Amino acid sequence: IRYFDNAATTIMSRTALDVYQHVASTYIGNPSSLHAEGIKAKEKLEQSREDLAGLLSVAKENLTFTAGASEANAIIFNSLIWKLQKPHVIISNIEHSSTKEYGRLMKQLGWKVTTLDAPGGFIKAEDLRRALTKQTRLVSLMLVNNVVGTIQDIQALVAEVRAYEQEQGGRKIHFHTDATQAFGKIPFSLETLGVDSAAFSAHKFHGPKGVGFLYNRDPAIESLSRGGGQEAGLRPGTENLPGIASMVEAAKESIQKFSEHEKRVKQINTLLRDRLSFLPTISPEKACSPYILNVATNNLPSEVFTRMLYDKGFCVSSGSACSNNAKQKGEGVLESMQIAPSLAKSSIRISFSADTTIEEAEALAEAFTTLIQEHA
Numbered sequence: 001i002r003y004f005d006n007a008a009t010t011i012m013s014r015t016a017l018d019v020y021q022h023v024a025s026t027y028i029g030n031p032s033s034l035h036a037e038g039i040k041a042k043e044k045l046e047q048s049r050e051d052l053a054g055l056l057s058v059a060k061e062n063l064t065f066t067a068g069a070s071e072a073n074a075i076i077f078n079s080l081i082w083k084l085q086k087p088h089v090i091i092s093n094i095e096h097s098s099t100k101e102y103g104r105l106m107k108q109l110g111w112k113v114t115t116l117d118a119p120g121g122f123i124k125a126e127d128l129r130r131a132l133t134k135q136t137r138l139v140s141l142m143l144v145n146n147v148v149g150t151i152q153d154i155q156a157l158v159a160e161v162r163a164y165e166q167e168q169g170g171r172k173i174h175f176h177t178d179a180t181q182a183f184g185k186i187p188f189s190l191e192t193l194g195v196d197s198a199a200f201s202a203h204k205f206h207g208p209k210g211v212g213f214l215y216n217r218d219p220a221i222e223s224l225s226r227g228g229g230q231e232a233g234l235r236p237g238t239e240n241l242p243g244i245a246s247m248v249e250a251a252k253e254s255i256q257k258f259s260e261h262e263k264r265v266k267q268i269n270t271l272l273r274d275r276l277s278f279l280p281t282i283s284p285e286k287a288c289s290p291y292i293l294n295v296a297t298n299n300l301p302s303e304v305f306t307r308m309l310y311d312k313g314f315c316v317s318s319g320s321a322c323s324n325n326a327k328q329k330g331e332g333v334l335e336s337m338q339i340a341p342s343l344a345k346s347s348i349r350i351s352f353s354a355d356t357t358i359e360e361a362e363a364l365a366e367a368f369t370t371l372i373q374e375h376a
């Protein structure tokens, strides 16, 4: 099997797997226990947090370990739903369902919700500016889109919000970003972006599944979940220590080898763009993650072509798979980007990882070409 669905999930790295096994078998205590084993586990937990904070250049107090990006997004939305009096929230139509569904829920609960479109894959600063109102309390816009890979200029979008707040005479709007597809894949600094919070998942960067983290520097955020008060009360429940330590190991690796991986993936991306240049490319060349390449076959439905490639031993994703439900309501990611329906329906997401090889990419190009010729 040649695996090109790394935006869905990646395989764990050897070192992350070793750390998982080591921590699972040698740290037997509960970090909340007061005996030696508990203290040892607590120290490992806090060391992991400190290491991750160092990698991100943020304060460790601002990091909460979660069960992944969906839960990290949920903590922010649930906090606002619970605490605020149904004001106004802005999201976009290209968000992952773990954000978009909150937009739907908030609407049901009587909030005013604006969903911004992203023509060509990019949210326009002026559209955000126009959407801001005196009642706006939350803006949640993703950093890297998971379907086509476009990178939003979050720094400029945050600046728009801060300028509006200044005009209104005070800071009121929480800016959250879903950065799940960004970690280890594009260079960014949370401090420079200026966001209040951000969500991440370990399995997108060769860590284990079911672990992630929330960066949050807004003290007003409070969890709806109740329990033993772990993670400063934001994410109660016994900590997944092996998962957390393993995630931090994977994070270290992906930061240390960032340039090496980026160089190879860019080479692979360019190779496929060239070899598939007879097909329409949906992912733009500029401001796009090199790890995601979305192309269209134009006449074969995504699901059919995905299956054909699978029969030849390749895993890719039908470009619109993540947004099937939303699509029925005309709110799909590709629709929001104003991609022509024939392209959207036949879109294929090819996504790379640190492990993808040139040989695999060449084989994929070959398979694409043969299949298209056979079914032209």
Ligand code: PMP
Binding pocket: 007, 008, 067, 068, 069, 070, 071, 096, 098, 142, 144, 145, 146, 178, 180, 181, 201, 203, 210, 212
């Ligand atoms: N946001 C984005 C942009 C994603 O790509 C994903 C994973 N598909 C998530 C959030 C959710 O991550 P998880 O399933 O690990 O909670």
